[in-house]
Amino acid sequence: MAAKSTRSKAGSESKARATVAKTYKLYVGGAFIRSESGRVMAVKSGDTFVANCARASRKDFRDAVKVARGALSSWSGKTAFNRSQILYRAAEMLEDRRAVFVDRLQSHAGFNEAAAEREVSVSVDRLFWYAGWADKFTQVLGGVNPVAMPFFNFTLPEPTGVVAVLASSTSPLAGLISAIAPVLAGGNTCVVLTDHDAPTIPCDFGEVLATSDFPGGVVNLLTGSRSELLPHVASHMDVNAVALFGGSKEERVLLETEAAENVKRVRCFDDPPVADWASSDHQSPYWIESFVEWKTAWHPVGL
Amino acid sequence: MSSYTLPALSPVDEVAVVGRAQSFTKRSIKKDSKAAALRLIVSMIDLTTLEGMDTEAKVKRLCRKGVTPLLDADLPSVAAICVYPPMVRVAKETLAGSGVKVASVATAFPSGQTFLNLRVEEVRQTVEAGADEIDMVINRGAFLSGDYSRVFDEIVAVKEACKEAHLKVILETGELGTYEQVRKASFLAMDAGADFIKTSTGKLASAATLPVTLVMLEAIREYFLATGRVVGMKPAGGIKTAKQAWHYLVMVKETLGDDWLHADRFRIGASSLLNDVLMQWRRKDTGRYQSGVYFSED
Structure with a gap:
């Protein structure tokens, strides 16, 4: 009996608890996956190693x-109201994880506390703002056109399709959300590549999306090198x-040239310093319009 | 009425089969080997349409696509066009002179549930209409109840009705339950005179898989070594991507050798596979990942 109790006591004293470190993965098709290439990037904050993060391949x-x-x-087949609710839920999920993101923005991305708080607040507000637009932009941007014949003539927006988003490299959360929320509100699906010094933040945001009722594959988050991909x-x-945030002139030329082959829509946006993303210059219903196709329909006036 | 008895067969090691099948998916196939693989895959496809809504116009379009995929002179024609019996005549006319064969699923495909005389008559008429190859289904009910003689006799009767046409015998492995059963059915079909053995109808969720095809390829090898008769293999159903298809090619090469890497001895039954191969082919030529919207469905 004595020997047994000694053993168990020694066991509990000698084992300091090992924390479970998180593997940062890509978010594709509703699942968190490693890169097929097996590659990872070491994420550092200053000189301190923070985590390994998957580096996406082509x-x-x-x-x-x-x-x-x-x-x-x-996604495009859902009612606009339903898309709005899901975007709103993403805002709820993010608000719920505020403490985690504020912490990560400081420990991984070098934000001070006030800046981290602001980054999360801007992000939540922006999701909420576009959630509101999701079932309203068609009324504001579309319309009934005057025609000199006995017809109704409507112009309505439809989603462009699959949108590749090359997201901000200054703001890992607000910049990312400002890029994808209008795309999603318009009924598109997207593949997002983030090339930021703290790629763990977008990876964490994948967990928000995964719990927000987005069908798998509607948003896909990749982390890696923009110049490579x-x-x-x-x-x-x-x-x-393609939505390009920032980028050099050479990158824009390459994008426009190659995109011409299948007539992709290319939209280039500024990538302002991180503090500026809070400005209302970086949210607009016209950002939704960037990723819709207009359809005009004629309909005979009923007698 | 014969009384067929199965030969004594060694058991199947399921774990080893699955493990070995998995190993064929690990090969790196790039550049020239990839181009060669894509060409070979096209030449082995039985391009298939087996829908209730098939029309003559659709079959014609499919035939033209199969003869000259992408209108690219570097690509071969597919091996055969596989259709329901009423479409054989129009397929035969459209394919005349192309070298592409007409295959047809007869014998009350896919269930096989009708009277033997009707099944045999269906085969006879289908061959008369011009089919070069007949894909028959075995009587799974009889097989699973252990009535091997009946299954054997039915295949023999169908084979007789085929005359010159090649006979592919569909085991519908998804309904046989175990690899042992697949192995038994393979030997039974080969003993009864099958020119090809084929995994599935493609009408079940559980269709061709690498392990089940491996069991059948090994049965073909054993049968060949014992009798000297060459039997071909056709996995069908569920092979949708070029990558999946070249896993099969690797398996054939490493199980039966180069002699089987030819459309005379190996076929892939598929409908959507061809477009994936063509998309890979164009990606090879242009460096651009392709979109399904630029490739015709039939």
Whole structure:
């Protein structure tokens, strides 16, 4: 008896608890996956190692486009009201995890506490703002056109399709959300590549999306190198539009040139310093309009 | 009425089969080997349409696509066009002179549930209409109740009605339950005179898989070594991507050798596979990942 109690006492004293470190993965098709290439990037805050994060390859991008294409009909087929509710739920989920993101923005991305709080608040507010627009922009941007014949003539927006988003490299959360929320509100699906020094933040945001009732594949988050993947994004024939945030002139030229092959919509946006993302300059119903196609229909006036 | 008895067969090691099948998916096939694989896959496809809504116009379109995929002179024609019996005549006319064969599923496909004389008559008329190859289904009910003689006799009767046409015998492995049963059915079909053995109808969720095809390929090898008769293999159903297809090619090469890497001895039954191969082919030429919208469905 004595020996037994000694053993158990020694056991509990000698084992300091090991924390379970998180593996940061890509979010594709509603699942958290490693890169097919097996590559990872070491994420550092200053000189301190923080975590390993998956580095997406061109094949990861191709696979993500495939699932985004597959998810398009279920997302664009939902009622606008339902899309709005799901975006709103994403805002709820993010608000709920505020403490985690404030902590990570400080420990992984070098934000001070006030800046981290602001980044999360802007992000939540922006999701909420676009959630509101999701079932209203068609009324504001579309319309009934005057025609000199006995017809009704309507112009209505429809989703462009699969949108590749090359997200902000300054703001890992607010910049990312400002880029994808209008795309999603318009009924598109997207593949997002974030090339930020703290790629763990977008990975964490994947967990918000995963608990927000988005069907798998509607948003796919990749982390990796923009310069490596840009040519493949630009040339992919199954991508219908590209949103580029920041980027050099050479990158924009490459994108426009390659995108011409299948007439992708290309939209280039500024990538302002992180503090500026809070400005209302970076939210607009016209950002939703960037990723819709207009359809005009004639309908005889009933007698 | 014969009384067929199965030969004594060694058991199947399920774990080893699954493990070995898995190993064929690990090969790196790039550049020239990939181009060669894509070409070979096209040449082995039995391009298939087996829908209630098939029309003559659709069959014609499919035939033209199969003869000259992408209108690219570097690509071969597919091996055969596989249709329901009433479509055989129009397929035969459209394919005349192309070298592409007409295959047809007869014998009350896919269930096989009708009277033997009707099944045999269906085969006879289908061959008369011009089919070069007949894909028959075995009587799974009889097989699962252990009535091997009946299954054997039915295959023999169908084979007789085929005359010159090649006979592919569909085991519908998804309904047989175990690899042992698949192995038994393979030997039974080969003993009864099958020119090809084929996994599935493609009408079940559980269709061709690498392990089940491996069991059948090994049965073909044993049968060949014992009798000297060559039997072909056709996995069908569920092979949708070029990558999946070249896993099969690797398996054939490493199980039966180069002699079987030819459309005379190996076929893939598929409908959507061809477009995936063509998309890979164009990606090879252009460097661009492709979109399904630029490739015709039939």
